[in-house]
Amino acid sequence: MNNINRLSIIHLDLDAFFASVEQRDNPAYRGEPLIVGGISGGKGNSNRGVVCAASYEARKYGIHAGMPIWEARQKCHRGIFIPSQMNKYLEASKKFFQICSTYTPLIEPLGIDELFLDVSGCESLFGSSETIGRKIKERIHQELNLKISVGIAENKFLAKIATNLGKPDGFYLIPSEDIQKILYPLPVSALWGIGKKSEELLKKSGIYQVEQLAKMPDIILENLMGKNGIKIKLLAQGIDNSPVTPLSEAKSIGKETTFGSNISEKAVLLKELLKISQIVGYTARKEGYKGRTITLKIRFQDFTTFNKSKTLENSTHLDDTIFKSVVELLEKVRYKKVGVRLLGIKLSNLTPGNRIRQLKLSKDKEDKLEQLIQSLDKVREKFGTNAITRASLLSNLSSEKSFL
The missing domain is CATH 3.30.1490.100 (DNA polymerase, Y-family, little finger domain)
Structure with missing residues (x-):
């Protein structure tokens, strides 16, 4: 039976945060491929630095955070390139955190645009985790005029997976009884701790999906990936005991x-x-x-x-x-x-x-x-x-x- 009370962890991620703030504040940027980057001297024609954020319109061209500005220009000639304005993002982030803190003190930031909430014990005050998640999403839209993706599950790892599955502007729950159905078909790269090298190593061994890794014998996995392999296997099985750290x-x-x-x-x-x-x-x-x-x-x-x-x-x-x-x-x-x-x-x-x-x-x-x-x-x-x-x-x- 689906027990919503077990799903006490909420992950929230402001979609394309820097770019979304800029599009919110400047109508000319809306619907356009907008690239926010560390442009030297605030000049829009510089090729130095890296992409800090790309609007979803820009992502269609293969542009992503961390990409060199020169490469982003090559991929999207019609892109709008602007320097970051950290003061605006910090102000929006501060309001985001203030909204979330009205529901629980157990908040773990992952940056200025992303965080975990532990709402266990808050049901009598604010309702279920789903109710709290929907309230926060509505307030972010009304008070900040920004879109946010929300993921809810029984632990941090699964909650973040839920957010990623629901993006952009999504709301996604992973009920406990559906963990394997949702998690197992995903590529191994969806697991925390799997980088490009680890992914290639697993692929060479014929391991492509989370289900395959979840069912690997411990001794084989440890020989392949070391002791960290056992921790990753637990994630593949949907197990994550790490607490939300304020x-x-x-x-x-x-x-x-x-x-x-x-x-x-x-x-x-x-x-x-x-x-x-x-x-x-x-x-x-x-x-x-x-x-x-x-x-x-x-x-x-x-x-x-x-x-x-x-x-x-x-x-x-x-x-x-x-x-x-x-x-x-x-x-x-x-x-x-x-x-x-x-x-x-x-x-x-x-x-x-x-x-x-x-x-x-x-x-x-x-x-x-x-x-x-x-x-x-x-x-x-x-x-x-x-x-x-x-x-x-x-x-x-x-x-x-x-x-x-």
Whole structure:
């Protein structure tokens, strides 16, 4: 018998989020292949960076997030290419989270446009998980004028599968008695932990569908994929015991930028790090967090990747502190004689931002700095995160032509 009360996990995914926000706000973009990307300097004719989001009209041309801008231009000559406006997306995301939080405190974000909810025990207040899911979907449409896909199941893995099956703008339930009927025909690539290499490995062994993997003997699967193979087999059987982990229990705030052409000039790298520092700082302040640990990620042309971290004495959400820390970390990277492909910054070890003060600054100096930051944030909210840059930080940028 179908027992809706067992289906306590809801997965929600705002469809083509960045592109949908832009189409919502600009009628000229509606119905058009819209590509939102990290375009240098906000110029629409640049080929640098990668696609952040593609409208469903653009996806018909094979364009997807993570694709280089130059490749997207080749696939769709009539596409509309615009730079991202993170302030708008963060504002919509904040409202999205606020709507969901009215139904349960058990919220696990997967990004700014996607999350899990655990609504077990909420039935007496709001009704079944299906009722809650439909209420949220309706509110997202009415209050944000955005489309959202909703998946409901007894665990996180199945709920996300349900969302994917219902996209776009879908609402999909996987009743417990229908798990095998829905899951088994899917390709093995639908399983968490199956990347391109794993998929090719399984195909070489004649394993194409979830059902085949679910019925493989453990010893054969472990020989083929290692110990991780047993975990993947459980998913193939519809078993996932991972809990919904709320934001306050484990989080970080980060931003990465992939370059369309590799970079070797130190001044250019520092300017990019400054931009990313501003975005991470702005996001932390917007979400009400400070962090003690700052991590620099750098990937070279040959895909060698380094991660360097620094833990501060006191938590911060200030652009200055983040930027100066990653510049120090950059000096510790073992440089390679190839260009840099990707830069990223992560702020972790988070605490609520209104509880910690920068103890190394006097209260007077900190208050002035906070006031300055707040003024800059107001400008960024209106014109975008890259609309204004601290001249005092720019003056510290190295004039060296190359660091390789």
